[in-house]
Amino acid sequence: MRGIPTTLALCLAFGLAILPAAAKAADPVAVMADACSGCHGTDGHSIGGMPAFSGKNADELKKFLRDYKSGAREATVMDRIAKGYSVEQLDAIAAYFASRKK
Amino acid sequence: MFNISRRTFNGLMGAAGALTMAGGLSACSGGAKVVVIGGGFGGATAAKYLKRYDPSLDVTLIDADKTHFTCPFSNTILGGMNDMAYIERKFDVLVNKHGVKVYTDLVVAIDGAAKVVKTKSGQTFAYDRLIVSPGIDFKWNAIPGYDEAASHIMPHAWKAGPQTVLLKKQLEAMPAGGLVVISAPGNPFRCPPGPYERASLIAAYLKKHKPKSKLLILDSKDAFAKDKLFKEGWEKLYDDIIEWVPAAKNGKVTKVDAKAGVVETDFEKFKPAVANIIPPQTAGKIAIDAGLADKSGFCPVNPLTFESTLVKDVHVIGDSSIAGEMPKSGYSASSQAKITAAAVVALLKGEKPGEFSAINTCYSLLAADYGISVAGVFSIQDGKIANIKGAGGVSPMGANYQFRKKEADFAVGWYQSVCQDSWA
Numbered sequence: 227m228r229g230i231p232t233t234l235a236l237c238l239a240f241g242l243a244i245l246p247a248a249a250k251a252a253d254p255v256a257v258m259a260d261a262c263s264g265c266h267g268t269d270g271h272s273i274g275g276m277p278a279f280s281g282k283n284a285d286e287l288k289k290f291l292r293d294y295k296s297g298a299r300e301a302t303v304m305d306r307i308a309k310g311y312s313v314e315q316l317d318a319i320a321a322y323f324a325s326r327k328k
Numbered sequence: 329m330f331n332i333s334r335r336t337f338n339g340l341m342g343a344a345g346a347l348t349m350a351g352g353l354s355a356c357s358g359g360a361k362v363v364v365i366g367g368g369f370g371g372a373t374a375a376k377y378l379k380r381y382d383p384s385l386d387v388t389l390i391d392a393d394k395t396h397f398t399c400p401f402s403n404t405i406l407g408g409m410n411d412m413a414y415i416e417r418k419f420d421v422l423v424n425k426h427g428v429k430v431y432t433d434l435v436v437a438i439d440g441a442a443k444v445v446k447t448k449s450g451q452t453f454a455y456d457r458l459i460v461s462p463g464i465d466f467k468w469n470a471i472p473g474y475d476e477a478a479s480h481i482m483p484h485a486w487k488a489g490p491q492t493v494l495l496k497k498q499l500e501a502m503p504a505g506g507l508v509v510i511s512a513p514g515n516p517f518r519c520p521p522g523p524y525e526r527a528s529l530i531a532a533y534l535k536k537h538k539p540k541s542k543l544l545i546l547d548s549k550d551a552f553a554k555d556k557l558f559k560e561g562w563e564k565l566y567d568d569i570i571e572w573v574p575a576a577k578n579g580k581v582t583k584v585d586a587k588a589g590v591v592e593t594d595f596e597k598f599k600p601a602v603a604n605i606i607p608p609q610t611a612g613k614i615a616i617d618a619g620l621a622d623k624s625g626f627c628p629v630n631p632l633t634f635e636s637t638l639v640k641d642v643h644v645i646g647d648s649s650i651a652g653e654m655p656k657s658g659y660s661a662s663s664q665a666k667i668t669a670a671a672v673v674a675l676l677k678g679e680k681p682g683e684f685s686a687i688n689t690c691y692s693l694l695a696a697d698y699g700i701s702v703a704g705v706f707s708i709q710d711g712k713i714a715n716i717k718g719a720g721g722v723s724p725m726g727a728n729y730q731f732r733k734k735e736a737d738f739a740v741g742w743y744q745s746v747c748q749d750s751w752a
Contacts, residue, residue, distance in 0.1 A: 258685040260377070260666045264659050264746045265689055273748050275741025302723070302735050303689065303701050310687075310705025310719030 258315065259322040269326040279323040287320035359386050360676045363445055363455040365435050365614060367391030367419055369398070370461030370646030370661035373750045375428040377669035385673070388453055389422065390445070392434040396751075397488035399519060400658045401743050406485075406496055407529030408537070409696055415488055421752045438618035440639040457672045460620060460627075460636075461646045461661065462612025463487065464518045467625070470608045471511070471584055478586035482603040485526075486518060498602045499533060505540040506601030509591050511581040512547045513608045516626070518647045518656045520553035521702070523606055525692040528558070531566040532695050544600070545572045546593060547579040553655070554692060554700055554722050561694040561732075581605070611648035618642070626650045631713045633671035633681050634664055643668050652713030654706055660688045662750055684708045691739035697729075699736030 266272045270279025279287060293299035294308035295316060308316060362378055362385055364371045375389040396417045404410045422428040433447040438458065445453050466484065468475040474482070483498070485491040499508070508530060512523040527545050534541040543566075551574075552558075562570045573579035573593075583592040584605060591598045591605070610616060610625035620627045620636050627644040629636055631652060634643045645668050646661030654660045663686040671681035686706040691699050704720035706713050723735060 254683040254685070256381075257667055257670045257682050261663050261685055261687040263749045264662050264687065265742055267745045268749050271748075272741070272745050274744025275737050276745050302731065302738060303703050306703045306719060306721050307687065307689070307705060308719075310716040 255318045255322050258311075259319045262319065262323075270323045279326075282324065284321045284324035287324055288317050291316040291320055359384060360456045361386045361388070361454060362457050362459065362672060362676075363387075363453050364389045364459045364461065365391075365438075365445065366461035366463060366612070366646070367393075367396045367417075367430070368461060368463055368646065368661065369658035369746070369750050370463075370665045371459065372396070372417070372419070372422060373662040373665035374459045374461060374645065374669050375422055376426050376750065377666045378672060379426045379428060381669055382673045382676075383427070385676075386429075387427070388429040388431065389419065390431045390433055390435055390447065390453070391419070392432070393489075394432050395419070397492065398658065398743075398747065399486070399488045399522070400746070402485070402488040402492045403522070403526045403529045404693065405492055406499060406526060407532045407693075407696075409529070412493065415492075417747060417751045419751070425752075435614050436617075438614065438620075438639075438642065440618065440642055443641060456641070456676060458642045459634075459665075459668060459672065460612075460615055460618070460642060460644045460648065461665070462614050462648055464609040464611065464647045464656075465613045465616070467608040467610055471581055471605065473584040473586065474605050474607055478584060479605070481586040481589075482584065482591075482605045484606050485604060486522075486606050486609070495602070495604055499530065499538075502538060502541070502601035504538045506538065506542075507598065508534070508541065508543045508602045509598055509600040509604065510543065510545045511584075511591065511603070511605045511607075512545055512549065512552070513606050514548040514575075516656060517606070517609045519690075520655050520657075521558075521690065521692045523547075524552060524554070524558045525694070526604070527570055527572075528561065528566065528692070528694040531562075531569045534569055535566065541569065541601075543570050544598070545570065545579070546581050546591070546598075547572060547574050548581070550574040550576050554702055556725060557700045557723055558692075558694070560725060561698055561700070565695055565698065609647075611644070615644060615648045620644055620648070622650075624650065631708050631711070632684050633675065634668040635671075635675075643672065652706070653715050654686060654688055654704070654713055655690070655702075657688055657690050659690055659746055660686070662746060663687050665750075684713070686713070689742065691735065691742050693736055693739055694732075695736070697736050698732045699734075699739040700732070701735055701738070 265276050272278035294304040364375045378387045398415045401415050419430040435445050437446040483491045483495040485495040578593045578595045611621045627649050629649050634645050636642045645664040647656040674681045688704045691701045700723045702722045705716045
């Protein structure tokens, strides 16, 4: 109940267009990809010993992820994780991180 | 600051009140209030990602303490590898960079009908949606004799902070050749591999500083997370130190007399130099008091949104929630927090919540240069959160030194990243 007046109040008060505010949340790729950030840092900006995604392009990341899934690339844990996704999902995750701010 | 904006807010709400009848204008969620209880991995990540997914939200995080000591890596303090500052997380980046309002206060009541939470200091916070992430509490006296007072003599150290410091001091004070006992609980409990990582790192400390000491794990179970890997590592590293006693061999601790320093199983009495009793657990106290838990002591939720099935507009994440096959770990809590943040943003806009996709990764250290891991990728299967088959699992058996060392280094990287992703 409270959400509706609150919503309207701010929309009206600040003259905001009544449009979806942040499309990201509805984007299932964002939710899927953000699960990776626990190990690789928010938006892939790893600060520690985990590989960062920043500076890598989508094709590079796609190849890494596909090779982890197929077993072509040796891993300690990424082989186990990549197998949880389809190739399409891995490609979408790669594209998402490549598109995030450097 | 807060009071002024709040008054302004109420004024606006009043002015707009009449217009709400028009309805249908739900696309803008600007200013909707989301309150988060708990500043651990679940709560901090939820607060940060709520603002990331919808910067216009009014997000308030309430934690009883000024800073949070993480359970992950608290065992490295017992092992003498790190100090308490290493596991202390502050909330200032959430405030300054992400625009979260943070209050140090204890939430004592949730009024699900009025949609208000009340704190010990007398403050009230209204919410449109509430995210409850209070971690765990203990079933005092589930082990007869082990109550809160006993935990000041025989620490559980299963919430990091003063308990960790107490256990560390006891280890430092014990004589060489002494006995350490760890009592491990039955399932479910926070951090399933935790007691065994703890045994490993305490053994590392004993090996170096308290020669000829022994460590006995008295277990209420016959199997545990990554058990084959732990046993393989113990044989290599701590064969003459660690002994694991399963429930089937009367490992279950049935009674404790903290003042007398006695730990009992059905068949034996021990008088260890140091006793670490990890008791059975429930959801955090506030979740239980608010009627969010079922008979199991944990909180049933809709797996897609983590909304409580018992109280509307309240979401429960992390160790307090019943999350199917996701273990009660910091990484799980953080992954659940993002799903929940996205779901809350969608629900506040009157949209359908997105798809579920979650990961858990969890490293355990057996020594500074010996790490093992478990990973899982999760989806909703038959209405429950379950492991995606063919994915996940534990590190390989029989791996060489380089592999274990690499995983130990990744454990440190993991910790740095998951903390950055949650609090910074």
